[in-house]
Amino acid sequence: xxxxxxxxxxxGWLARIELSDAELDRYTSQVEEIIKYLxxxxxxxxEQIKPIIAKKKxxxxxxxxxxxxxxxxxxxxxxxxxxxxxxxxx
Amino acid sequence: xxxxxLGAGQVAAGIKSREFSGEEYVCQLLERIEKVExxxxxxxxxxxxxxxxxRTIDKKIRDGEQAGPLAGVAVSIKDNICTKGIxxxxxxxxxxxxxxxxxxxxxxxxxxxxxxxxxxxxLDEFAMGSTTEFSRHGTTRNPWDISRVPGGSSGxxxxxxxxxxxxxxxxxxxxxxxxxxxxxxxxVGMKPTYGLISRYGLVSYANSLEQVGPVGRTVSDxxxxxNVIAGADENDHTTADGRPAYSxxxxxxxxxxxxxxxxxxxxxxxxxxxxxxxxxxxxxxxxCEEVSLASVQYALASYYTIATAEASSNLxxxxxxxxxxxxxxxGYEWNSYFAKARSNFGDEAKRRIIVGSYxxxxxxxxxxxxxxxxxxxxxxxxxxxxxxxxxxxxxxxxPILPFKIGEKIDDPLKMYLVDIDTxxxxxxxxxxxxxxxxxxxxxxxGLQVMADEFREQTMLDAAYLFEQAAQxxxxxxx
Numbered sequence: 001x002x003x004x005x006x007x008x009x010x011x012g013w014l015a016r017i018e019l020s021d022a023e024l025d026r027y028t029s030q031v032e033e034i035i036k037y038l039x040x041x042x043x044x045x046x047e048q049i050k051p052i053i054a055k056k057k058x059x060x061x062x063x064x065x066x067x068x069x070x071x072x073x074x075x076x077x078x079x080x081x082x083x084x085x086x087x088x089x090x
Numbered sequence: 091x092x093x094x095x096l097g098a099g100q101v102a103a104g105i106k107s108r109e110f111s112g113e114e115y116v117c118q119l120l121e122r123i124e125k126v127e128x129x130x131x132x133x134x135x136x137x138x139x140x141x142x143x144x145r146t147i148d149k150k151i152r153d154g155e156q157a158g159p160l161a162g163v164a165v166s167i168k169d170n171i172c173t174k175g176i177x178x179x180x181x182x183x184x185x186x187x188x189x190x191x192x193x194x195x196x197x198x199x200x201x202x203x204x205x206x207x208x209x210x211x212x213l214d215e216f217a218m219g220s221t222t223e224f225s226r227h228g229t230t231r232n233p234w235d236i237s238r239v240p241g242g243s244s245g246x247x248x249x250x251x252x253x254x255x256x257x258x259x260x261x262x263x264x265x266x267x268x269x270x271x272x273x274x275x276x277x278v279g280m281k282p283t284y285g286l287i288s289r290y291g292l293v294s295y296a297n298s299l300e301q302v303g304p305v306g307r308t309v310s311d312x313x314x315x316x317n318v319i320a321g322a323d324e325n326d327h328t329t330a331d332g333r334p335a336y337s338x339x340x341x342x343x344x345x346x347x348x349x350x351x352x353x354x355x356x357x358x359x360x361x362x363x364x365x366x367x368x369x370x371x372x373x374x375x376x377x378c379e380e381v382s383l384a385s386v387q388y389a390l391a392s393y394y395t396i397a398t399a400e401a402s403s404n405l406x407x408x409x410x411x412x413x414x415x416x417x418x419x420x421g422y423e424w425n426s427y428f429a430k431a432r433s434n435f436g437d438e439a440k441r442r443i444i445v446g447s448y449x450x451x452x453x454x455x456x457x458x459x460x461x462x463x464x465x466x467x468x469x470x471x472x473x474x475x476x477x478x479x480x481x482x483x484x485x486x487x488x489p490i491l492p493f494k495i496g497e498k499i500d501d502p503l504k505m506y507l508v509d510i511d512t513x514x515x516x517x518x519x520x521x522x523x524x525x526x527x528x529x530x531x532x533x534x535x536g537l538q539v540m541a542d543e544f545r546e547q548t549m550l551d552a553a554y555l556f557e558q559a560a561q562x563x564x565x566x567x568x
Contacts, residue, residue, distance in 0.1 A: 011447045011451075012444060015406070015443045015444065016428040016429045016432050017429060017433055017435065017443060017444075018430050018433040019433070019440070020433075027440070027441060027444060030441060030502050030503075031444055031445055031448065033502075033503050034441075034445050034502065034506070035445070037390070037503055038391045038394060038395050038449065038458055039391075040391040041388060041392065041395070041457075041458065041461040042457070042461070044388050044464075044465060044468075049464045049468050050464070050467060051466070052466050052467045053463075056327055060327060061327055062324065067192075069191030069192060072191075073191040074412045074413070075187050075188055075189060075413045075414075076412055077416070078411075078418060084411060084412065085411075085419055086409075086419050086424070087411075087419040087423060087424050087427035087428075088419075088423055088424065089423075089424050090423065090424075
């Protein structure tokens with residue numbers, strides 16, 4: 001087996017997605033089939049080919065400025081003292 | 091013809107000449123939507139403000155003010171394109187309550203041109219899919235046979251146009267998401283050159299591949315939309331300079347290359363109609379030849395590597411602390427809250443996040459992502475060589491006919507394989523359009539016309555030439 005259930009579980013954890021046992025079973029075989037297909041890339045002699053890279057330079061990007069929007073742009077009711085409330089860190 | 095069945099240009103002309111009012115037109119459309127939506131399910135949201143907006147346009151026209159080139163034209167917008175004050179859900183639970191505080195540039199430009207936003211359309215969650223079955227809002231059905239898929243991911247956009255629920259629509263195309271449903275629903279759908287249309291306000295899925303694209307019942311409607319939305323935008327630095335203007339002309343017999351690999355991989359019923367389309371173009375003075383695009387065999391592997399890698403990165407931002415559904419953070423630790431909340435992504439989104447995380451994993455980057463970018467480069471090089479000899483390349487938009495709802499939903503790889511003819515344009519950043527080519531067993535087949543980067547006019551000329559000669563446009567019975 002190329003892709004194991006443990007790997008899919010670990011990838012789910014890295015991506016912060018809780019997966020049920022049924023999902024793990026289903027995704028393991030499906031992901032394996034997809035990865036097998038992507039391995040097609042191995043059969044191509046690509047050593048001499050340069051990959052496509054973005055033409056825009058980092059310095060060309062627009063300034064990272066904040067925009068003032070009217071109303072509630074955050075869409076959450078969990079707030080305290082003007083801040084958005086998240087889960088505890090530890 | 092009743093106003094709601096008219097194309098964008100005819101509606102604008104009719105309202106401007108006061109043959110009918112914008113209000114009458116919109117009321118008719120809303121009645122039409124109420125009648126056909128139980129069968130089609132193209133809309134996620136129908137705009138309550140459309141009638142009020144139509145009244146404003148009518149008043150402007152009565153007062154002799156400029157109302158814009160699309161004055162009074164009702165358009166639908168895919169629900170992954172931001173609309174100020176109107177929910178933009180991406181057909182996902184993760185954005186079920188998101189109300190954008192701003193309009194996407196494409197929406198702003200349509201509104202400035204006088205268009206009326208009639209509603210937001212259904213899609214596969216976060217535009218990931220080819221059938222519109224992966225939606226939190228239920229499956230959209232094909233107006234030509236409601237037991238079949240409309241294509242995707244912009245299935246709601248194409249179905250709403252085909253079912254006469256609006257004059258035109260905007261979708262987004264990452265690997266064929268405008269052209270696939272356009273083909274399956276027998277309408278015209280276009281993906282522009284990467285950088286021609288602003289992505290500001292389009293919810294990101296795979297940034298290096300995706301573009302917003304117009305959908306209409308005719309090439310003329312697509313051109314009308316394109317002329318309003320295309321061009322530089324200071325909020326999207328990947329847009330090219332200038333504001334181009336395209337015209338509707340048949341051109342002088344373009345040199346046409348029929349891509350052998352596309353036709354060989356198609357069902358015989360589809361191939362037969364495409365060969366007939368070649369005869370039609372030849373009859374119009376086009377020089378048609380069969381050509382080979384050898385590297386297309388690596389296109390899907392390259393596409394799904396890049397798309398899933400970018401998706402896994404883009405979807406990392408949805409933490410449910412902002413925008414999401416109601417789930418209190420009380421009592422949760424940081425990681426467990428996110429993992430629990432993010433388990434509410436749908437099946438296909440989760441699958442793509444996992445595949446994307448796999449191909450970007452330590453040790454696999456060179457094996458998958460880098461090679462995928464090299465394959466992309468090779469494909470583009472091969473296409474550039476072909477475009478020295480041919481003005482346009484053609485083939486079927488989809489290799490198969492619209493299939494039954496649920497037929498491929500449990501086999502993701504089988505589903506991915508139907509994208510083979512459309513992903514090429516996204517990987518190369520080149521424009522492509524799907525035009526209705528005919529029907530097989532009562533089901534639509536689309537002809538894909540592709541051109542070199544920023545050669546939209548050449549592509550539109552060929553598409554218009556074919557459309558005028560073939561005359562296959564029909565209206566589905568609903």
